[in-house]
Amino acid sequence: MKTYITTSTAAILALSVAIPANAEISERTIRIANGIAEDHPVGDGVAAMTECINEATDNAWTINAFWSSALGDDLQSAQSLRSGTLEMVVSSTSPLVAIEPALGVFDLPFLISDEAEADALLDGEFGQYMADMMPEHNLINLAYWENGFRNLSNSLRPVASLEDFTGMRVRVMQNNIFLDTFQTLGANATPMAFGEVFTALETGAIDAQENPYVTIDTSRFYEVQDYVSNTRHAYTPFMVLFSKPIFDRYSEQEQQILLDCAIVGRDVQRDASRSLSDESLQRIMEAGLEVNDISEDAMAQIREAVAGVYDRSADSIGADVIERVMTELAEIRGQ
Secondary structure, three states: OHHHHHHHHHHHHHHHHHOOOOOOOOOEEEEEEEOOOOOOHHHHHHHHHHHHHHHHHOOOEEEEEEOOOEOEOHHHHHHHHHHOOOOEEEEEOHHHHHOOHHHHHHHOOOOOOOHHHHHHHHOOHHHHHHHOOOHHHOEEEEEEEEEEEOEEEEOOOOOOOHHHHOOOEEEEOOOHHHHHHHHHOOOEEEEOOHHHHHHHHHHOOOOEEEEOHHHHHHOOHHHOOOEEEOOOOOEEEEEEEEEHHHHOOOOHHHHHHHHHHHHHHHHHHHHHHHHHHHHHHHHHHHOOOEEEOOOHHHHHHHHHHOOHHHHHHHHHHOHHHHHHHHHHHHHHOOO
16 A cells, blocks of 8 residues: 555645745644545555645644544544534545435446546536535535446346346445436345445345445455456545534645645545556456456447436436536547
């Protein structure tokens, strides 16, 4: 994990120079909640962000990270931010739909094509547009990090066609868009908190789950699954959220340190995520899982099957939000 941190040195030095000598920096303790294991690439991002903060504050801040839902799941942690009882959480956007329904736009099936497209969308006008929605919920989005493209693992059979989803008990995140997507595909979609997934797979309460390779690897789902299918059905970002009630008590210089260092962490975390994705896939295969691609014709049929999810989600997400993201993606693609 430390391998990637050195890439942030120049940004850290630049930031430390940018902070004026008379900056209003107080001693502070920041707790960062997280639903995943420390060896996930988010750990690289947190480490780089912490190094950046230490440089910028001359070690005046103490950063304490809590992993594997130690402080509650992502939604519970986000609610703690809103009430001002917790400082920060790195959360997938998907459970946050319960707070801001428009974030469901990132859950629409097959919305984003590749990583470069994701970066352009999230770091551009649309990403800022979504971030601007958060303060009314007492949240500040410091940066978008990467959860990644989601793929399906299961204990029943390879998924190579639309028909292979039929009857499969798939754990999905706790929002209606993922429920609609997998029910439309013919699966028995089961919403469940992330911390419960391994045990549910191990006991056979569910057959399948869907996550990026790195999460499948670091969460050791390969111990309780037999197949992985490269569906790439959604790209999910992480939001690095800070409590607005606490943020508002910080000086402008301290607020800028948080924003700048979250960006330093973002760049390290994304690099780590993409470097480790192939390694994680290799470990999954070495663990004995059968990994399969899906033919272009079969994937076209799957995409066509879930196209109606966009229309059915317009009321909850907002038709204007969907129109806006599609317009920006068209511009990114040069269409």
